[in-house]
Amino acid sequence: MLNMMIVDDEKLLTDSLKMDIDWESLGIGTVFTAYNSRQAKEVFKQERVDLILCDIEMPQESGLELLAWVRTNYPQTESVFMTCHAEFKLAQRALQLGSFDYLLKPIPDDELREVIGNVVEKIMKDQEVQQYSRIGQFWARHQPLLAERLWLDIINLTIASQPDHIQKAAEERNIPFDPRMRLLPVLISVQRYHKPFSPRDEKIIEYALINSGEEILQIHGNGLLFGLTEGKLLALVPFEREVESHQKSLRSRSEEFIASCTAWFYCDVSIYIGNAVYGHEVREMVGQLVQWDKGNVSFTNKVFVWGSKQPVQDAIKIPDMNAWSIMLKEGQGNQVVMEAEDVLKSWIGNEGTGAETLYRFHHNFLQMIFYVLKLKGIEAHLLFEDEASERLYHRAARSVPDMILWVRHTVSKSMESMGDLQQTDSMIDKVERFIQERIQLEDLTRETVAKHVFLNPDYLDRLFKKVAGTSVTEYIVRKRLLLAQDLLLKTNLSIGSIAAQTGYSNFAHFSRRFKKQFGMSPADYRKQAANSPFSEKSI
Numbered sequence: 001m002l003n004m005m006i007v008d009d010e011k012l013l014t015d016s017l018k019m020d021i022d023w024e025s026l027g028i029g030t031v032f033t034a035y036n037s038r039q040a041k042e043v044f045k046q047e048r049v050d051l052i053l054c055d056i057e058m059p060q061e062s063g064l065e066l067l068a069w070v071r072t073n074y075p076q077t078e079s080v081f082m083t084c085h086a087e088f089k090l091a092q093r094a095l096q097l098g099s100f101d102y103l104l105k106p107i108p109d110d111e112l113r114e115v116i117g118n119v120v121e122k123i124m125k126d127q128e129v130q131q132y133s134r135i136g137q138f139w140a141r142h143q144p145l146l147a148e149r150l151w152l153d154i155i156n157l158t159i160a161s162q163p164d165h166i167q168k169a170a171e172e173r174n175i176p177f178d179p180r181m182r183l184l185p186v187l188i189s190v191q192r193y194h195k196p197f198s199p200r201d202e203k204i205i206e207y208a209l210i211n212s213g214e215e216i217l218q219i220h221g222n223g224l225l226f227g228l229t230e231g232k233l234l235a236l237v238p239f240e241r242e243v244e245s246h247q248k249s250l251r252s253r254s255e256e257f258i259a260s261c262t263a264w265f266y267c268d269v270s271i272y273i274g275n276a277v278y279g280h281e282v283r284e285m286v287g288q289l290v291q292w293d294k295g296n297v298s299f300t301n302k303v304f305v306w307g308s309k310q311p312v313q314d315a316i317k318i319p320d321m322n323a324w325s326i327m328l329k330e331g332q333g334n335q336v337v338m339e340a341e342d343v344l345k346s347w348i349g350n351e352g353t354g355a356e357t358l359y360r361f362h363h364n365f366l367q368m369i370f371y372v373l374k375l376k377g378i379e380a381h382l383l384f385e386d387e388a389s390e391r392l393y394h395r396a397a398r399s400v401p402d403m404i405l406w407v408r409h410t411v412s413k414s415m416e417s418m419g420d421l422q423q424t425d426s427m428i429d430k431v432e433r434f435i436q437e438r439i440q441l442e443d444l445t446r447e448t449v450a451k452h453v454f455l456n457p458d459y460l461d462r463l464f465k466k467v468a469g470t471s472v473t474e475y476i477v478r479k480r481l482l483l484a485q486d487l488l489l490k491t492n493l494s495i496g497s498i499a500a501q502t503g504y505s506n507f508a509h510f511s512r513r514f515k516k517q518f519g520m521s522p523a524d525y526r527k528q529a530a531n532s533p534f535s536e537k538s539i
Helices: 011-020 039-046 061-072 086-096 109-128 136-140 144-155 163-172 197-214 243-265 281-297 321-329 334-349 355-375 387-396 401-422 424-437 446-452 457-468 472-490 495-501 507-518 522-529
Strands: 002-007 030-035 051-053 077-085 103-105 182-193 225-230 232-238 267-273 302-303
Touching: 002 011, 002 039, 002 109, 011 030, 030 039, 039 061, 039 495, 051 061, 051 109, 051 446, 061 077, 061 144, 077 109, 086 302, 103 522, 136 225, 144 163, 144 232, 144 281, 163 281, 182 197, 182 243, 182 281, 197 225, 197 232, 197 243, 225 281, 225 507, 225 522, 232 281, 232 424, 243 267, 243 302, 321 334, 321 355, 321 401, 334 355, 387 401, 424 446, 424 457, 446 472, 457 472, 472 495, 472 522, 495 522, 507 522
Parallel strands: 002 030, 002 051, 051 077, 077 103, 267 302
Antiparallel strands: 182 232, 182 267, 225 232
16 A cells, blocks of 8 residues: 655645545555645655645745655655646646646546546556666666756766766765666757747646656656756666667657647657767767757757768758848838748758758848848847847747748838838827927937837938928927926926926036027026016927
């Protein structure tokens, strides 16, 4: 019989779960309870716990944090999460593919019995497995986080890639390591998600990917699978068989894993199966797999095996974009996008398409966009400094699909800006409204106004003067003094306060401006206006 612990800060729910379910019929002999992570850790120190049923949202320390502690100290314990948040429905399904489940409160009794029964069955089967690799089993079962940290330190050069250095570091961390052991590195690259996820959701999905990968790739209990960098997972599998045989079986399982990622995790994944290496050679092999992934810009949802690795020739010809620049100037942005997409889509699945090809396309297309916008007087670097544009720009050269998304966004934003420019009255209204809203700010200048509408300052001045009859700087001064005049007439504010309210931090400068315009100081103007309100002088 197994031991289980229920961890939830809702005492009534915890006690009810313990009493209402016939746990013995499910193979559970003893049920412990805890109302926070601290109490749960005390139980672990005193009793054997095979399974925890844990709420994810708890004060002081969440269920995820508790699980991290359990994985480090009691990796043999299985876990099932509970939560009230329905937005994690995707994670619920994702985590079902791993070594634990994820349930939404309130939990129907029959669903809870089914899940616990499945976990108990899994625990019992795991306890029967006798053929794990000795070292791989230790890594996966007893100290996975410490083993992961060891290999990350080796890959990141915190530990030198030399057998004696690795042996010493492993001994200091009480991790078994045999320099004669060979490992098969497998890089899993999440190329893109098909829908937006919050950072919190992405962490849960990544954890689910690891659990699913351990099961489908059959790494669970014999090796490690952990996060390498953002969007990349790394598996290290000890083995004794022939390399080609192991690679072949991994390839088949990798294709199954990719299919599950597409179906349940809404993401595109490519997997790179490396060559067999000794521990001190892992860093170099992982680096080559990462570079292989970086150079893969035309394939998605594909398994690559080291023996089949072929150098990319980058034999694709970049199209001449002169015609596109003319079309863009003439307002035919949709046609530019269509033709660019046709070119890019022809590169998908083409062995001759490499990272260098995509980089050159990116560079040339960007130059073409900047050239056209400059002709229109639009400051392109200001137009594309928003977060969405920055994100798409940095992802564009990763793959052909990412480049297509960037082309669509860039052309659309350019056409929108050029369309606003053609509607001069609308542009002037936007400028005047911006000035009116910020007239009290000292840093309101021609340059800040031009930046707001993505135009070159000189070009904006010419455009504004043509319609308003004055430069942007003169217009700002005029509006400031009109406001000062109004405040002098209608309020009892001090002249220093009025200067500040109209964007002047220097009182003397304000007085000189005012006197130049009205022929008298602000104080004299207020006195004269008080004696003769109808003597008000306008600008």
